[in-house]
Amino acid sequence: MDPGSRITGFGVIETRGGGYQYIASGCITARGETLAERLRSLFRGMEEVVGEYTPAVMAVERVFVQRNVDSALKLGQARGAVICAGALQPLAVHEYTPAEIKKAIVGKGNADKAQIQHMAKVLLNLRGALSADAADALACALCHAHLARSLERMSRCRQTMTAGPQ
């Protein structure tokens, strides 16, 4: 998930065997005149996505750099709404920094956005156009899936070592 104060990108993937399968992606747009209406629409939109695809976990891009405190506050409000929509299910919510996502997808923490979006499409075998927000969200999901798989392998490796020749 890649939350923004007006648009939140989402991407749903499934881990299958050694690869990843694209399930869905898109954008939830905050609609409404008031802040409360906009936050409610983000919450409801994410609730619908979670209800439709019943993911096992939620991965969210962690953000640091904001132009100013006002935009940081607005982004925080949107994050609060969409993270709540997942956390209330309750889904486990994992956060990844842009550098962690870049490292997991491209292998280096300073890859540019276009490269990330390109690799997300390659890894999911997608050919059509993807919005930047949806691609970022898919990259975040891939980052989680990749790290979760690595952790699982390490854990299996440790178990094998423990149960190994004595």
Place this chain on the structure above:
Amino acid sequence: MDPGSRITGFGVIETRGGGYQYIASGCITARGETLAERLRSLFRGMEEVVGEYTPAVMAVERVFVQRNVDSALKLGQARGAVICAGALQPLAVHEYTPAEIKKAIVGKGNADKAQIQHMAKVLLNLRGALSADAADALACALCHAHLARSLERMSRCRQTMTAGPQ
């Protein structure tokens, strides 16, 4: 309501005749190891308050000045969670700046915090101790009730003028 990233103060009042009646106040503390747990606990806490006292509207203190973008983001996330808890009921959510609250309660926009908290207690005829967060939340509720009453009076006055001598 006075949302903070760790503690959100709340205050519930009722307008009766020409005055205001204190109903309840307190603090909701964000608990949990992860961001998602903390946001969920804020949401659930506010949902409980709204469920127990079934208010007609929600008034939230609007904030501007934050030390840095990181604290603005954290405060935004908390605001997103607690505003959602009201907006999903659905309650109408009104926001008031600190200056609007000060003006409504003390009559001047540059009153200090202690004065606001003192006046909130006087207006609600409270004698016991109140936490600063709860007092700020009650002041915000009083501000809304006061402005809503003024608007209602103005509207009645306009109706009387329209229906007056011709």
